[in-house]
Each structure stands twice: as structure tokens, then as C-alpha cells.
Amino acid sequence: MAGVTYKTRQLRRRYIERSFATIAVAGAIFWLAINFIKSPTQFFEVTFTGLSNGILYALIALGYTLVYGIIELINFAHGDLFMLGGLFSAHFITLWFGQRLPSAVGWGVLALCLIAVMVFCATINVGIERFAYRRLRRAPKLAPLITAVGMSFILQFVGLRWNGSGQKTWPSLLPNGHFSIFGVKLPYTTIISFAVTIPVLLALTYIVTQTKQGKAMRATAQDQDASRLMGINVDRTISFTFGLGGALAGAAGLLFEQTRGLTSYNLGFQLGLIAFTAAVMGGIGNLQGAVLGAIIIGLIQGLNDGLPIGLGQQWSNTVVFSILILLMVFKPTGLLGKPTLEKV
Amino acid sequence: MTIISRLSRKQSTPKKRKAPASQRTWSIGFLTMAVVIYIFYTYIVPHTPDGFQSQIQTWFPPSALNEALVWVIAALGLNIVVGYAGLLDLGFVAFWAIGGYTAGWFMSGFFNQWNIHFGSESAKVIPGIHLSFWIVLLLGALICAFFGILIGAPTLRLKSDYLAIVTLGFGEIIPQIFVNGENIRGFNLSNGTKGISPVDSIGIFGKRLGPFDLNYKYMIFVFMAAFMVFISLRLRSGRLGRAWLAIREDELAASMMGIPLMKTKLSAYAVGAISGGLAGVAYATHVNGIFAERFQFSISIILLAMVVLGGMGNVWGVMVGALLIAWVNSTGLPALGNEINSTFHTNINFPSYTFLIFGALLILMMLFRREGILPESRLKMILHETDESDDNEEPHDFISEEEAL
Numbered sequence: 001m002a003g004v005t006y007k008t009r010q011l012r013r014r015y016i017e018r019s020f021a022t023i024a025v026a027g028a029i030f031w032l033a034i035n036f037i038k039s040p041t042q043f044f045e046v047t048f049t050g051l052s053n054g055i056l057y058a059l060i061a062l063g064y065t066l067v068y069g070i071i072e073l074i075n076f077a078h079g080d081l082f083m084l085g086g087l088f089s090a091h092f093i094t095l096w097f098g099q100r101l102p103s104a105v106g107w108g109v110l111a112l113c114l115i116a117v118m119v120f121c122a123t124i125n126v127g128i129e130r131f132a133y134r135r136l137r138r139a140p141k142l143a144p145l146i147t148a149v150g151m152s153f154i155l156q157f158v159g160l161r162w163n164g165s166g167q168k169t170w171p172s173l174l175p176n177g178h179f180s181i182f183g184v185k186l187p188y189t190t191i192i193s194f195a196v197t198i199p200v201l202l203a204l205t206y207i208v209t210q211t212k213q214g215k216a217m218r219a220t221a222q223d224q225d226a227s228r229l230m231g232i233n234v235d236r237t238i239s240f241t242f243g244l245g246g247a248l249a250g251a252a253g254l255l256f257e258q259t260r261g262l263t264s265y266n267l268g269f270q271l272g273l274i275a276f277t278a279a280v281m282g283g284i285g286n287l288q289g290a291v292l293g294a295i296i297i298g299l300i301q302g303l304n305d306g307l308p309i310g311l312g313q314q315w316s317n318t319v320v321f322s323i324l325i326l327l328m329v330f331k332p333t334g335l336l337g338k339p340t341l342e343k344v
Numbered sequence: 345m346t347i348i349s350r351l352s353r354k355q356s357t358p359k360k361r362k363a364p365a366s367q368r369t370w371s372i373g374f375l376t377m378a379v380v381i382y383i384f385y386t387y388i389v390p391h392t393p394d395g396f397q398s399q400i401q402t403w404f405p406p407s408a409l410n411e412a413l414v415w416v417i418a419a420l421g422l423n424i425v426v427g428y429a430g431l432l433d434l435g436f437v438a439f440w441a442i443g444g445y446t447a448g449w450f451m452s453g454f455f456n457q458w459n460i461h462f463g464s465e466s467a468k469v470i471p472g473i474h475l476s477f478w479i480v481l482l483l484g485a486l487i488c489a490f491f492g493i494l495i496g497a498p499t500l501r502l503k504s505d506y507l508a509i510v511t512l513g514f515g516e517i518i519p520q521i522f523v524n525g526e527n528i529r530g531f532n533l534s535n536g537t538k539g540i541s542p543v544d545s546i547g548i549f550g551k552r553l554g555p556f557d558l559n560y561k562y563m564i565f566v567f568m569a570a571f572m573v574f575i576s577l578r579l580r581s582g583r584l585g586r587a588w589l590a591i592r593e594d595e596l597a598a599s600m601m602g603i604p605l606m607k608t609k610l611s612a613y614a615v616g617a618i619s620g621g622l623a624g625v626a627y628a629t630h631v632n633g634i635f636a637e638r639f640q641f642s643i644s645i646i647l648l649a650m651v652v653l654g655g656m657g658n659v660w661g662v663m664v665g666a667l668l669i670a671w672v673n674s675t676g677l678p679a680l681g682n683e684i685n686s687t688f689h690t691n692i693n694f695p696s697y698t699f700l701i702f703g704a705l706l707i708l709m710m711l712f713r714r715e716g717i718l719p720e721s722r723l724k725m726i727l728h729e730t731d732e733s734d735d736n737e738e739p740h741d742f743i744s745e746e747e748a749l
Binding site for chain 1: 426430432434498499505508509512513514516517521524641645652696699700703705706707710711714
């Protein structure tokens with residue numbers, strides 16, 4: 001008897017979830033259609049902005065998902081690492097190299113800065129792992145989580161010291177114009193951020209799926225003890241993963257600083273949360289999922305902020321986090337994630 | 345054999361239930377502490393030389409004491425959620441905000457389209473909803489409990505870290521609603537960033553307390569803190585509290601033992617939220633207004649730091665942690681900074697180091713003393729249980745095995 005009621009309850013639950021999801025998707029399509037009819041040009045422009053935001057979020061979200069995948073820790077400090085990356089690039093380009101306008105030298109400095117900022121952020125992230133998280137690897141989950149929150153505060157403090165308490169604007173080395181296709185304006189900056197992000201993502205995929213180090217990462221994520229028995233240096237693999245995540249955050253920091261031209265010490269917290277939402281949306285621990293989730297979140301945010309009929313920018317966070325909560329309730333595994341069985 | 349004989353002996357002599365001696369001790373200790381502080385501020389300080397009085401004003405002003413008590417109330421609530429039930433809540437500021445706005449709605453002239461007075465000592469001619477402070481406390485607690493269940497109910501299926509993120513999201517959404525709530529389809533919910541001010545003064549025994557009646561407010565806040573301590577201690581030793589501890593230690597095992605997970609976790613959320621609401625109402629009367637931009641993520645983190653520093657799960661530890669951090673935050677750090685700056689002729693802005701201090705505090709506590717200043721014995725064992733299991737040198741505890749037999 002009890003089994004039957006349990007089964008019917010499960011079925012009813014699934015039915016409610018399905019119908020709810022259908023209604024939500026239908027509502028979203030309806031909203032998009034209305035906006036599209038109202039002003040198609042703006043619709044496409046906003047979509048493009050959303051995509052470029054999304055690809056930036058993807059870089060940050062990958063860092064979350066890599067770290068979560070390997071040691072099941074939500075690295076709260078990751079967003080702040082991105083913020084520091086932005087600050088570092090701003091100082092590197094504008095103050096140390098004195099580049100303020102787009103030029104041939106500027107491109108060289110940008111390329112140099114990309115490498116420098118990736119190394120910078122990777123070093124910080126590895127350092128954080130070495131100093132704090134490694135000692136807590138066997139501790140109950142609450143401990144590393146609280147440590148990560150503390151780390152985030154310390155990085156914000158560094159940002160506060162470095163940047164000051166307000167927002168700072170910086171000159172951009174990227175060309176400022178845009179070209180039009182059928183009246184839709186596509187800024188160059190967006191195209192450049194695609195041009196940087198996509199090779200980085202491809203390189204990451206190559207590292208994780210094709211190299212020996214990537215194999216070690218996947219093995220460690222599956223079972224640390226077993227991979228240790230197979231001769232994998234687990235500590236080094238985890239450090240490598242943190243380094244990889246940090247490098248991605250650094251690249252994202254440079255891109256953000258150059259496309260938006262601003263830095264602020266509390267930027268990392270906001271963007272980090274959004275990126276984390278993206279990682280959860282795609283199924284945390286899943287690389288393709290993180291990119292997919294980030295693009296979806298970027299699109300939703302872009303559309304909500306920019307469309308004529310929408311809640312507008314001041315509700316941006318509310319929209320993103322409501323989606324996160326709904327997702328957690330109805331599909332905690334995310335879009336591409338596999339259901340996890342709890343080990344007893 | 346011994347077990348059986350012990351069991352039968354227990355059954356044969358049923359004891360009459362009585363409050364344990366420790367509970368009388370704490371209430372007497374708490375009361376003495378509160379009264380000593382009260383007498384010190386009311387009767388002793390005014391008769392001391394001026395130099396000493398100004399020292400007290402810079403280092404331990406009475407208003408800072410009241411604010412610290414508000415933090416104690418909220419931290420005790422978070423302790424129930426994090427310390428007892430082991431559910432990490434990173435959005436506690438949401439309940440604080442909801443409690444604050446409850447005070448703003450029901451005890452100020454904010455809704456001036458209505459004119460409702462009940463039990464309030466404010467003049468009857470002022471428009472707005474003016475309820476008595478005590479009714480608003482109750483309302484704030486109820487509304488927060490409702491929201492606690494609302495956010496808890498759908499999310500408690502999640503694993504711990506996911507839960508933390510959902511609460512965090514909730515803690516971001518609620519303040520944003522209040523910040524943007526100036527014009528929701530023409531309805532002014534929260535007066536936006538301008539905030540709601542002033543809030544009615546507390547009425548007590550037909551007397552109206554002005555904003556500077558710190559002594560009375562001190563007594564009220566002490567009473568509220570004592571209420572929270574009472575709730576925490578009584579619940580902990582009761583059936584519900586033991587269920588919380590069991591869930592904290594091993595959720596799966598607890599559910600196998602027949603503990604209803606959902607109900608138990610939800611009640612932890614609700615009780616925690618209630619105290620958040622109480623703290624929100626108290627804070628609104630303390631600062632005499634509600635300002636949307638104050639409800640930031642850092643409040644959630646400061647509360648968490650209080651609980652962690654003091655000792656998760658131990659009421660007294662949390663109280664010490666809350667008083668200490670609240671004091672450092674409000675007066676301790678600026679006063680210390682001024683002292684150091686004037687002594688060494690430096691110019692360091694000490695309050696700007698709060699981020700560093702809280703971050704470092706959380707990390708160092710987690711690395712070196714996970715159980716806090718005043719640890720709770722059970723939690724201490726759990727927090728260190730899996731620490732060294734990597735080293736393959738499990739100490740064989742023969743004594744305990746013998747005892748078990």
C-alpha cells in the first residue's frame with residue numbers, strides 16, 4: 001500500500017513539475033514574441049548584448065564548475081578573483097604601460113596582459129587552495145564553505161584597498177565603433193570578446209578531454225582515493241584545477257574591464273553569484289552545462305534589462321535569483337547534470 | 345547484563361520532571377549580569393569624574409550596547425539554523441529586513457492613507473498605522489516565520505551547499521524588492537531608498553519612550569534576548585532540539601530513526617526566521633527608521649561570523665561572539681583606531697579594515713579552532729572526527745570499547 005501511494009505521489013509531483021515548466025516556457029516565448037513584434041531591431045541588439053554577457057559569465061562559471069566538480073566546494077572567492085583580474089588588467093594596461101587609445105602597440109599590450117592576468121589570477125587561486133582549502137579537505141562541508149566566504153571578504157578587502165570604495169572608469173583599448181547588418185548595430189567590443197572567449201573555451205575542452213592532466217582531473221573528481229591508488233598526484237591535480245579556474249577568471253576580468261571600462265571592489269560578488277547561478281543551471285560539475293547555463297542567464301538578463309516590455313535593470317538580480325530558486329526547486333540537477341546518488 | 349539491570353532500574357523509579365538546576369543557574373546569572381550593567385550605567389556612571397564618563401562614552405556607549413543586544417537576538421536565531429540544525433543560511437538579512445519593514449508598516453505614519461491606532465501611545469491625530477510595539481513584535485515574528493517556511497519548504501530537499509546558495513539568493517531578492525519597492529504598479533511598498541522614518545516610539549505602561557530613552561530600550565532588548573536564550577535552551581533539550589542535532593550529525597541516519605526531515609528542518613527555519621524578525625523590529629526602533637540600503641549581504645556574513653566565532657550550537661558562545669563582534673564593529677574598532685592614531689601620530693582608517701578582519705576571522709577560526717571560543721562538546725567531536733582519517737593511524741580506544749560491553 002505504502003509503495004503505491006509513494007508512486008502516485010511521485011507521479012503527481014512529476015506532473016505538476018511538467019505543467020509548471022510548460023507554462024513558464026510558454027510565458028517566456030509569449031513575452032519574447034510581443035517584444036519582437038514591438039521592435040525587432042532592438043530585440044536583436046539586446047540579444048547580442050545578452051550573448052556577449054553570457055559568454056563572459058561562461059568564463060567565470062567554468063571556474064566554479066571546475067572546482068565544484070573536483071572537490072565539491074562552492075568557491076565563493078571566485079567572483080572576487082575575477083574582480084581582482086579586472087583591476088590588475090586596468091592597472092597593467094593604463095598605468096604601467098600607459099596605453100589609453102586603440103593602436104597596434106595596444107594590441108600587443110592586450111595580448112601580454114591576457115597572459116599576465118591569467119597567470120596572476122591562477123597564482124592567487126592556487127595560493128588560496130594551498131593555504132586554506134587543502135587543510136580542510138577532509139573536514140565537514142560547512143568548514144570549507146565558511147572559509148571560502150572569508151576568503152571572498154579578504155579578496156574584497158584587497159580590491160577595496162587597490163581600487164578605492166567607488167567605481168573607477170578606465171579607457172579601453174578596443175575600437176569603439178560598430179557595424180550594422182540590416183540596421184542592427186553590433187559593437188566591435190562584443191565581437192572581440194567572442195574572439196577571445198571561444199579559443200579559451202576550446203583550449204579548456206582540449207585540456208580536460210584530451211590531455212593526461214585532464215584525465216587525472218576527471219579521475220580525481222570521480223574518486224580521490226581510487227585515483228591516488230592509480231598513482232595520480234591528487235594534490236597537484238587539484239592545484240592544477242584551481243589554477244585553470246583562476247586563469248579563466250583572469251581572462252574574464254580583462255574582458256570585462258576592456259569592454260565595460262570600469263572596476264569596482266564589489267563587482268565580483270554580484271557577477272560571481274550570477275555566474276554561479278549559471279553553473280548550477282547547466283548542472284554543476286558539467287563543463288558544457290556551465291557554458292550553456294551562462295549563455296541562457298546572459299540572454300535572460302540582457303533581454304530583461306534591454307527590452308521595451310520588461311522589468312528593467314533594477315530588477316535584474318531578482319530575476320536571476322528567482323530563476324535560480326525555481327530551478328533548484330524543480331530541477332536541482334540542472335539542465336545537463338546527472339542526478340547524483342548520495343554515498344552512504 | 346548491566347545494561348538490562350540499568351534499564352529496569354530506570355523504569356522502576358520514574359522521577360518527577362523538574363527543571364534542571366543548570367537552567368535556574370543561567371537565568372540567575374543572566375539577570376545578575378543585566379542588572380549589574382543597568383545599575384552601572386544608570387547610577388554609577390553619572391557620579392564618576394568627567395574623564396571617566398567620556399571614556400565610557402567613547403568605548404562603551406549605551407547605544408552601542410543596545411545595538412549589540414539586537415545582534416545577539418539575531419545571532420541566537422541563526423545559531424538555531426546553523427548551529428543546531430546544521431543548515432547553512434547565508435541570507436539571514438532577508439528576515440532582518442522583513443522584520444524591519446513590519447515595524448515600518450505597522451508603527452509609523454508611512455501608510456498615511458489609513459488611520460489605525462491600537463495600543464500605541466502615539467497621538468491619535470497622526471495618520472498611518474500605529475500599533476503597539478509588542479503587537480508589532482508578534483506580527484514581525486509571524487510574518488518572518490511565514491517567509492521562513494515559504495523559502496524553506498521547497499528548498500529543503502537540497503544538499504547543504506545548494507541550500508546555502510538558495511538562501512543567499514533569497515537574501516539578495518528581498519532587499520532588492522525593498523530598494524525598488526517605491527512604485528510597484530503605483531503602490532508604494534517601502535518608500536525605496538528614502539526609507540521609512542521615524543518609527544513610533546515604544547510605549548510601555550502608558551509611558552512613551554523617546555529615541556534617547558536608552559535605559560528602557562536596554563531593558564526591553566535584554567528581555568528579548570533572554571527570551572531567545574530561553575527558547576534556544578528549552579528547545580535544545582526537548583524532542584525537537586534533539587532531532588535537530590541528529591539531523592546536523594547525520595541526516596540519513598536521523599531519517600532512518602524516524603525523524604521527519606522536512607518538518608524538523610522547516611521548524612528550524614521558522615524559529616530562526618522568528619528571531620530574525622524580532623531583531624528587525626528591535627533594530628528599527630533602535631535606529632528609529634528603516635533604510636533599504638542597510639540590508640546588505642555583509643549583515644548575513646557578520647551574523648555568521650558571530651555564530652562561528654562564539655561556537656556553533658552553544659548559546660553562551662554565540663552570545664559572547666555577538667557582543668564581541670558587534671562591539672568591534674560599532675565602537676571598538678573606531679575607538680581603538682583613534683587611540684592608536686593619536687598615540688603614534690599615524691593616520692590609519694581603522695574601520696576600513698573590517699572586511700579583512702571578518703574574512704581573516706572566519707578563515708582562522710575554521711583552520712585552527714572550528715568549534716569557536718566556547719565550544720559545544722558534541723559539535724567539537726563532529727568537527728574533528730574526519731580530520732586525520734588520512735593518516736591510517738586510528739587510535740584504538742580500548743576503554744570505550746570495554747565500556748560499551
